[in-house]
Amino acid sequence: MTRGRIVFIDDEKQLCAAAEDWLSVSGFTVTTYQNPAQALREIDPQDWDCVVSDLRMPGATGFDVLTHFRAADSDLPVILLTGHGDVPVAVKAIQIGAYDFIEKPYDADMLVAVLDRAVERRRLRREIDLLHDGAGAPSIEDRLIGISPAMVALRRSVVQLASVNVDVLITGETGTGKEVLARALHEFGARAAGNFVAINCAAVPESIFESEIFGHDRGAFSGAASERAGKFEYGQNGTVFLDEIESMPLALQAKVLRALQERTVVRLGSNRERAIDVRFIAATKTDLRRESAAGRFRADLYYRLATVELAIPPLAERREDIALLHGVFARAAAERFGLALPQDTDLTWLSEQAWPGNVRELKSAAERAVLGLASPTSTRVPGGRAAPLPDRVARFEAEAIAQALRMTNGSTAEAAEQLGLPRRTLNEKIARYGLRGADRAAMEP
Structure with a gap:
């Protein structure tokens, strides 16, 4: 697979030849043009991952190239090559949609690094579009989104286990998507036509737990005017998902264990056993083996549930999934709110964050970005609370760089020397x- 398909436009023949040689050796597929008007006529943006264009050329400028491809395909990254005197102009180009600009003479390794990021964004956008276009026909990839080895392995496990009548224990930190995985096991298996019954064990009061889970007969207790099937019965021929099972009171764990072992329930107020054909999937954010050793969870229930154990790693351990997930969430939020999809997402910043809230936190961040309520360099967050220290440090660094650029009239060479x-x-x-658009007025001639 090519590292990326690149169009390189420059009226200087030697620059085109040098760029083609270096980028080809680096693994890119490259087509060069010395005539920008010819490039605009011949290039189908759908076939390419990035366009690199000189800013000043006879026949058409880099602005013409940018405007043309922005109109034809707004997701196609366009990088402009500029001389020192063109920097203020390139800054304006960033404002109308250029992906980046690089000063001449440029470092070849730097060009490759910028192209890698541009190609990554292009391909992620395409993957997001494919997921969106396939929304009418759900696939495992739609449910368990990610390109990391961990997500690939989880999807493989779902394929292997979805139709196997075995109970499963899902482990993972809060917000990693344990219920999403449980639903995938249900939806892509033989029980998909049955109910998926989700029970949050931490949210059901102990006083009504038995009635909710096992059901009751008429007159079983005050207020029981009619018989009622419990959630285990309601899951007949389907799946029962026991979320946060570590929160289930010890006194009730023995009764749940019996239901799992015998596949029968006895309603409150009744002596009759009722057979249930249910697959049980449990989820926990704690180490149940350790909880069992400490006497806080029944060991026999743990071993009964953990016939198969699937672990979802935290988002920080699968950083290659972050940008793709953020894009999917942002697309969904934009459609839900009726707003435009942000075009300036900083993928590098996203991948560097800790995301202690995992996928749930990332989804909230994507929604805030669509609403225009978040900025990677903001020192405060909604509600007036101070931002985390790394964000404040980043803000300080950004302001120092912006000041240096203002003092050097936009010369990155002089600013770099000044900043060391x-x-x-x-x-x-x-x-x-x-910072391309920062202090634009100060940087204009």
């Missing part, structure tokens, strides 16, 4: 913090 940074590092930080 390699120019390549500075350019990467400028792109990360979205």
